[in-house]
Amino acid sequence: MNERLQAFSSWLQQQHSSFALITSSTNVFYLSGFWCDPHERLLALLVFPDGEPALVCPHMEVRRARRSALECTVIGYDDSADPWKEIDRHLRQRNIQATSIAVEKHHLSLARFERLAALFPNAHWHDSEEKLRQLRMIKDEREMKALRQAAKLADKAIEIGVSAIRPGVTELELVAVIEYELKKLGVERMSFPTTVLTGAKTADPHGTPGTAAVAPGDFVLFDLGVVVDGYCSDITRTVACRTLDDEQRFIYETVRRAQQAAIDACRPQIAMGEIDRAARRVIEQAGYGPYFTHRVGHGLGIDIHEYPSLHSANRAPLAAGMVFTIEPGIYVPPAGGVRIEDDVAVTANGIEVLTSFSKELIIV
Structure with missing residues (x-):
């Protein structure tokens, strides 16, 4: 058995x-x-x-x-x-x-x-x-192998999507390009319906892709994941088309710093709520506290959302073998929003960040 x-x-x-x-x-x-x-x-x-x-x-x-x-x-x-x-x-x-x-x-x-x-x-x-x-x-090494490979393919999916951005391309066209290229690489299924949002729609954390077209000055948000041997990855990156104004740049940099603060807080035995609060402090100090409207992360595995739940009231400690997302965001309707998400595993001595696509501001 x-x-x-x-x-x-x-x-x-x-x-x-x-x-x-x-x-x-x-x-x-x-x-x-x-x-x-x-x-x-x-x-x-x-x-x-x-x-x-x-x-x-x-x-x-x-x-x-x-x-x-x-x-x-x-x-x-x-x-x-x-x-x-x-x-x-x-x-x-x-x-x-x-x-x-x-x-x-x-x-x-x-x-x-x-x-x-x-x-x-x-x-x-x-x-x-x-x-x-x-x-x-608590994941074993066989599960971790699948999660690492799923994360690598998620990185590749973001690379494919970013390289396909141009003014006039629609959200659904970008979804189609990503999933077509992944099928050619042997990916059987996605963790959830691939999300690509542009412009004002990036202010909806769980928006639905449609026929909205990318325009200069837009944020373009990718949220996607790949399944490998039954295990899900989940990554979000937000990039820009052609140009951004000063406030958009400030929002992006605030989210990037908040996400790094949360990752830096991750270690065995720390209370999960501390990780949420680490990201939230950065966003609140920048004046955007009311625009961060969800927890900082969720567990990852066979289901795209499973335990643990990284919200501010969770006092349970991190333990080696846990895998979860870190994904703070700022959503300012109708201007738009930014979210940055990585998959993180807790090890005996620290953490391993499974996803690796660049988090520097990319303007295409």
């Missing part, structure tokens, strides 16, 4: 759980090695305090599942069949008399909970998500 499954099974023993039902694709992947987007169909991993886990998936995914989930009994079901009957049959075969069942309480839908509760009407339910978050928050 792999170390992840072993750690989770040991926790189930400590909790006196009969079994855990895992239904989120990311947690199934983390524990089993099998990635699947089942759409509306049920994907479920049954993990027991001891013994081999069981993976329940659509029949069309069985061959892939058996290649990936090497330590699981794989159970397929047809589209015309009821997967809950397959789960019930397997549990009966194992003589499972469930008294306590661990579920992902933020992921399991009410409809699916009702089906499970009908099978075990007298069972006690408890949450497994917090334990899985704790396990996933």
